[in-house]
Amino acid sequence: MSHLRPKFIYFDLDDTLLDHKKAEKAGLKDVHDHFEDFFKGVSLSELIAKYHEINSGLWMEYGRGEIDRHILHRRRFEETFVALGLDGAMHEEAGKVYMQYYRNHWEWIEGTKEIFDKIASSYPVGIITNGFAETQWLKIDQFGFKEISNALIVSEEIGVMKPHPKIFDHATELVNVEREEILYVGDSLSSDVRGGKNASWKVAWFTQNPIKEGEELADLVFSDFRELEKTLFDS
Structure with a gap:
């Protein structure tokens, strides 16, 4: 059985789902x-x-x-x-x-939409994104994340940016799930991988250029969303 069977999955937005x-x-x-x-x-x-x-x-x-x-x-x-x-x-x-x-x-990163939709049909999902609120909410609206997500968090509205613990604490409280049962999917070593691991979450690092620190920290390192799909759905 996969070692990643979370009860909730958060996704970063820019350069994880959308090609910023x-x-x-x-x-x-x-x-x-x-x-x-x-x-x-x-x-x-x-x-x-x-x-x-x-x-x-x-x-x-x-x-x-x-x-x-x-x-x-x-x-x-x-x-x-x-x-x-x-x-x-x-x-x-x-x-x-x-x-x-x-x-x-603005557009999806190639190959992400279909797999994100599949994940969202089987797991509760949310978005955590750094950036200015009006721009990020336009993206959230345009790509339908409001309809499919259980939690939407924009850093400017929290007052700090990832990897600040305040964002991850707020995100944990929002979904009422134990920290160890949350998976965070993101591309940034500093904001997503370190931030998520410091919050005691599981982390899947989306990167084309992995380095040793990230490989040691992340629970999964992947360069194609099909790898994430396989990990979450294959027994």
Whole structure:
């Protein structure tokens, strides 16, 4: 019998079920095309690389409570543009255009929807996601998670981000299940694997590039949702 027979399964959202990285790159391409004259001399690959570097650092600051969401929104394009030798004053307009385009590119990670639906038909499921509430709730609505989930948790509404214990404590209380009987499925070593294990949950780590620490911590490491399906349903 599978060693993973939880009574409740939580899923991370971005880059576990939905392809955030792909949508982010496509949104930045649209911004690059939209402001073609502004980006003269700066390639799309340069924009994506610099934006990702700066945005990742800002989210770490935000997660530590060092900056608020408004500063993050301003600085991610402002600092990207300055680093690329462009006019940082364009940050506000670019940020608005990016969010409009980013939303056009949301989609399931290939192969996840059918298996998620199968799991949700046999297990009670929920979502725990870092991010800004209005954006994450738009995703939750658009992809029908409200109808299929027993618990929906967005970090901004809790006041802290994963892996903060407060989120996992709140999630445990919501479903009234023993910690050891909850499985968390996520892609982030820091937010999902460490956060879940520190909460005494079981963890399934979705990754294409496993490292030793994650392999030792996680109860399951998988790169294809069919592996998760097999573990949950095969006796």
